[in-house]
Amino acid sequence: MQALQFSRTGDLAALQLVELPxxxxxxxxxxIQVKAAGLNPSDVKNVLGRFPYTTLPRVPGRDFAGVVVQGPAELVGREVWGTGKEPGFFRDGSHASLLTLPATGVALKPQSLSFAQAASLGVPYTTAWDALQRSQVGEGTRVLVIGAGAVGLAALNLAQVRGAQVLVAVRRAEQAEALRRQGFQALVLQAPEALGEQVQAVFAGGAEVIFDTTGFWLPAAVAGLAQFGRIAIIAAPLDGQVQLPALALYRKGGSVVGVNSLLYDSAACARMLEQVGRYFDEGRxxxxxxxxxxPLSEGLARYAEVNSGACDKVVLVP
Known part of the structure; x- marks a missing residue:
């Protein structure tokens, strides 16, 4: 089969297109015959060596959509999708023509999604699902999502399905305007010290849940948090350090929720995607x-593109 593979880390040039058994x-x-495979920032970081537990040589890639060609009779011929902590890290991943996984690690692909669309959603939607679930977002919850990349947009969409009151904060005015056209309340981020006032102007008493998808707004977010509020984070500065205003946080009874999609295996992710898939097919x-x-042959160039931040919705097609 054709696959992307790396045998060392630290440089994207380590990624090669190879023929494997x-x-x-x-x-x-x-x-699974892979029809499309998502390319996530974590796949890029994997090749760059940010995940020391990855065993080498390794085929990267977490997200996929395809057709089962061998396995339990009830799954053979079915269109499936999935993601998880194993592919690309502990076993060969989806940036290949073929992929093996536990039968419990795949969900039936929603009929409303193409293979490419489904392959672009695994990590973003399971990450957003986990963040909202563990932050207790439900009907009427006042939610601020900071950032509108793939995970941020997934969180906005899922929060609306849950009946939350949703506000999104982005850096650029044109981003905010585009989100408003999609029906979201949006504000443009200013200086960090202004965030609390900006949030309070929309949500009297503050946001009950703040989901920072960028890694840079955790300290500033505390000022916009409601009493007993939760701040969910999925990223941090490169050195992993932030100056947290702990006094302000505990005076509000606030808490920080760390969200890491690599805590969930393919079976756990399949259960999340089953529900997400129903929402897509229901038109919600x-x-x-x-x-x-x-094409897979452009893998190195596309990895570089995602690494530069030029695009966050790339799908590789074997």
Whole structure:
């Protein structure tokens, strides 16, 4: 089979297009013909060596959509999608023609999504699902999402499905205007010390949940937090350090929720995606737009593109 593979880390040039033997599924596993595979920032960081537990050589790639060609009879021929902590890190991933996973680690692909659309959603939607679930977002919850990348947009859409009151904060005025056209309340981020006042102007008493998808607004977010509020984070500065105003946080009874999609195996992610998929097929979630498809042979160039921040909706097609 054709695959992208790296045998060392630290440089994207380590990624090569290679021919590998077709994988053989073990008992209780499925063999998937990959129709499309999402390219996430975590895949790029994996090749760059940010995940020391990755075993080498390794085929990267977490998200996928495809067709089961071997496995339990009830799954053979079915269109499936998925993600998880194993592919790309502890076993070969989805940036290949074929992929093996436990049969419990795949969900049936929503009929409303193309293979490319489904492959672009795994990490963003499972991450957003986990953040909202563990931050107790429900009907009427006042939610601020900082950043509108793939995870931020997934969180906005899922929060609306849950009946939350949703506000999004972005850096650029044109981003805010585009989000308003999609029906969201949006504000433009100013100086960090102004964030609390900006949030309070929309949500009297502050936001009950703040989801910082950028890694840079945790200290500033405390001022915009409601009593007993929760701040969910998925990223941090490169050195991992922030100056947290602990006094202001505990005076509000606030808490910080760390959200890490790599805590969930493919089976746990499949259960999340089953519900997300129902929402898509029921028309409660908007279909993804602007997904960029590229052949596997352009893998190195596309990895560099995602690393530069030029695009966050890239799907590789074997």
């Amino acid at each position: 077709d994988p053989v599924p073990a008992a209780g596993e499925v063999l 979630l908007p279909l993804p737009q602007g997904v960029v498809q590229a």
